[in-house]
Amino acid sequence: MKTTLAFVCAAALSQVAFAQSVVNGDFSLEVPGNSTGNGWTGFSNDGAGGWRSSGGNPGGYFIMNDGGASATDPSISQTINGFVPGGLYRLTGDFASWIVSNAPFGGASFAVDINGTQVFTGLAGTLQEWRSFQVDFTAPDTGIVTIRFRAEINGTDNDFAIDNIAVAAIPTPATGAGLLGLSLLAMGRRRR
Numbered sequence: 785m786k787t788t789l790a791f792v793c794a795a796a797l798s799q800v801a802f803a804q805s806v807v808n809g810d811f812s813l814e815v816p817g818n819s820t821g822n823g824w825t826g827f828s829n830d831g832a833g834g835w836r837s838s839g840g841n842p843g844g845y846f847i848m849n850d851g852g853a854s855a856t857d858p859s860i861s862q863t864i865n866g867f868v869p870g871g872l873y874r875l876t877g878d879f880a881s882w883i884v885s886n887a888p889f890g891g892a893s894f895a896v897d898i899n900g901t902q903v904f905t906g907l908a909g910t911l912q913e914w915r916s917f918q919v920d921f922t923a924p925d926t927g928i929v930t931i932r933f934r935a936e937i938n939g940t941d942n943d944f945a946i947d948n949i950a951v952a953a954i955p956t957p958a959t960g961a962g963l964l965g966l967s968l969l970a971m972g973r974r975r976r
């Protein structure tokens with residue numbers, strides 16, 4: 785019985801401790817605009833877009849920009865392995881409308897995709913004002929998750945910058961029960 789309880793608690797704790805990390809989520813390292821490097825893969829970003837070493841929130845950041853073609857969207861993505869299948873996770877980050885010459889802005893033209901499904905859209909807002917997004921998702925059976933960010937999604941030329949991209953595990957009710965069991969076990973030990 786003791787062994788079983790300890791095993792359950794250990795399993796619960798491992799899920800709490802587990803948090804897949806985004807590589808270079810703060811963009812402190814250079815990222816290519818149209819290939820793969822330092823964790824990210826850029827696509828369809830022109831010279832006015834791409835990685836910048838300073839001026840983000842703070843420090844390095846990445847601008848998704850192209851010429852507003854409706855057939856393509858400037859984007860950046862990262863594939864992360866090792867999620868617990870069925871586990872709950874939270875993707876967070878900062879985004880901002882960016883290029884002055886494209887004002888006035890209109891419509892939702894920023895998107896967050898998880899494994900190819902659009903899960904968040906952001907309205908173009910005040911120029912270069914950082915705002916935050918938060919998306920909760922369940923990890924698939926493969927344990928592999930691709931996060932992708934896109935700008936100009938509605939056929940506009942609205943560019944977006946991103947920074948501080950992170951993923952963390954969300955404690956589940958089962959995990960909470962495991963932790964309760966652990967604290968009860970600890971209390972029992974203290975009593976003895």
Ligand SMILES: [Ca+2]
Binds near residue numbers: 812840842843947
């Ligand atoms: Ca940064």
Ligand SMILES: [Ca+2]
Binds near residue numbers: 853854937938
């Ligand atoms: Ca587009």
Ligand SMILES: [Ca+2]
Binds near residue numbers: 849850941942943
């Ligand atoms: Ca643009």
